[in-house]
Amino acid sequence: MTMNRRLFLGTMAAGSAILSAPMVLGQAKPRVVVIGGGAGGATAARYLAKDSQGALDVTLIEANPIYTTCFFSNLYIGGFYNFEDLQHGYDKIAAGGVTVINDLATGVDRAAKTVTLAGGQTVPYDRLVLSPGIDFREGSVAGWSVADAEVMPHAYKAGPQTQLLKAQIEAMPQGGTFAMIAPPNPYRCPPGPYERISMVAWYLKQNNPTAKILIADPKENFSKKALFEEGWGRHYSGMVEWVGPDMGGNEIEVRPGSMEVLIDGEVTKVDVCNVIPGQVAGQIAALAGVTADSGWAPVDPANMRSKMDENIWVLGDSSAQGDMPKSGFSANSQAKIAAMAIRGDLLGSRVFPAKYSNTCWSLIAADDGVKVGAAYEPTPEKIASVESFISQTGEDAALRKATYEESLGWYAGITADMFG
Template sequence: MTGQTLPVSRRMFLATGAATMLAAPALRAQGTARVVIIGGGAGGASAARMLAAQPGIHVTLVEANPVYTTCFFSNLYLGGLRSFDSLQYGYGGIAGTGVQVIHDRAVAVDRDRRMVILAEGARLSYDRLVLSPGIDFVNGSVPGWSLNDAQTMPHAYRAGPQTQLLARLLRAIPQGGLFAMVAPPNPYRCPPGPYERVSMVAHLFKERNPTAKILILDPKPGFAKQALFLEGWQHHYPGMIERIGPDFGGADVQLRPGSNQIIVDGQVQQVDLCNVIPAQKAGAIADLAGVTDDTGWAPVNGASMASLADPRIFVLGDSADQGDMPKSAYSANSQARVAVDSILSQLMDAPAYVATYANTCWSLIAPGDAVRVGASYGAKDGRIVATDSFISQPSEDAARRRATASQAEAWYDSITAEIFSEAPV
């Protein structure tokens, strides 16, 4: 079937996320191809649904958690603007599309035998493997803090129990107390995420604890949407938020979780709560599969999302080292479309379409005051590169900011419906 033109239905499906497809070319060797996907978030679950709509492919989605909690929009829960339940989705809708959903943890990948080994002992053979496991943390990246201290100084950067813990601890801070955040070094999941979190904590304090203070300890000289956040903080929360960058000790931080103390450039500061967002790397299964490099991330071909270590493995979303795209849910969903097209192309011996990607990241600074940044992307020299971009501007009028907030809500509703086809649990 080499050189056969693929039907328009495949292009339409990948562009729109439609639930059904017209007849497509038969698979190579007229067999049923097996695709295993590890990770049921925005990248993996999107890829599972798209592939399941293709005749002749058996799709297995491996996800340890029976309920998925979105990291995106979880800051709004911390700020008291959403319920926790509104962030949670089951996998019944995905299973209903024909995807085999297994709630277990992948512990190994045998690339020679093309096999995934699960914690409970099952072995899954694959023709193509998709890895979308999100992030893991670099233990020891913040001196004095380890993952064992996350119950005292939570990270809340993998949504779920940690998010609920941080919400409870924020509400227990005494009047006039001090909340500190240790921001992560680049690269990390959702570049505006820590600063939207600060905004939502500030909103919570403004409502419940107006004399409380927020201290950001940041190892980076700058951060995404910095001018927009600084303007918004000054407008909505004057005098509440202080940021210490690397020039003043933000990169020289030690923690004492047992006594709620932080040491900044040798000076001890007592805090009531510290949110520690450590350095990050690809989810553990990517490393176990041997597709990461010395950076801790998984290099991929920007034209296909295929791993540079193994062209039969595709890495999506936060774990991928791909170029210019930020690590976001929107990016993961966009990358899933390209990866699915590449997988179908390989299995059908047919041409793949030219890879194009898109991303938008919205951030809520205060209720009804949201900003956004985004770009379109293409593939060049094996990497994903931005072709054009946009960003909200300082001093936009209130109507535009309200419209941006509405766009963010609409996108959340749209992407969760597209992926999960069911209401929050």
């Protein structure tokens, strides 16, 4: 499977034409409010406005006027992207008929069907879409809290944290140590921490070749493990050490004040520590009362509708839906299904059976790209993988370069699809 900008956008345009619905006349427009302006929310807002041809009143609520993609932020750390390449505005979404409100959603009254904003405004809805990404599970890493992120950054919400982590890496002393505390399952972008290790290693190889990288990981396995380990051995021999649970990777403590990491009681002094803690659904999902004990929001696999409230849909990282990874591609795919279902709900337009897809690309070194992905369909229990693929160890350089170039085309395509 290959993906480029033309194919990505062409496929989306075809779907839009199929799903277009006539405007409902002679009645007030149904109101759809979308919270979260990332891969799920921005896509849902655009498609709801575009495919309803003005028949829906669509409002997008996003605290940040400029959105910074978490996907591809590792390439900024590695020096392959500029920070500005990750940033996107909402002007084209607004021009497409969406009311964009840059404010923080602080509450949802499900009985009154209203959203409360930090600025005091109350926004009514007929249907609500929640796509707030992730928040962090306090206490998941001993010795670390979100307040310590200015010393030991997570950089798992892109923006200032990403810039801070990159600055810390650039300031490392020669021969210093970079440590990562990898997250427990489930978490945003399963290959993300290990692509980040690859990009840190790439930077250090060019600028600090005697530096060391230590990964403390509570998981026995992780996405593309064989591919990453092969790549680390080929490109960064002797630089990267991965410590899994059998060696104490699940017995971790950090000391931000002294920049120390304890693995199974053994103390290591480090120069940079990237703590990626355990994760839960974005806070507004919990405030809306649509999360389960797991911290994630269960949804109907057929359309991403909340199992807690028939007037709410939950997309992307925040949802508990089954086999799909928490990724930008997944959120974008889910958003189109949800938009179609909401239009059917409110306007009576035709709803086609759901088909979902995902691909996650990772860059290991310059022109050494790998990928994993799948096609998915709903079952009564979950969204289930029905067909999958993954790059293979031992692939030649030309194929790896083509995979990386494919990822660049996908980034251009999905950001155009999200933001117009």
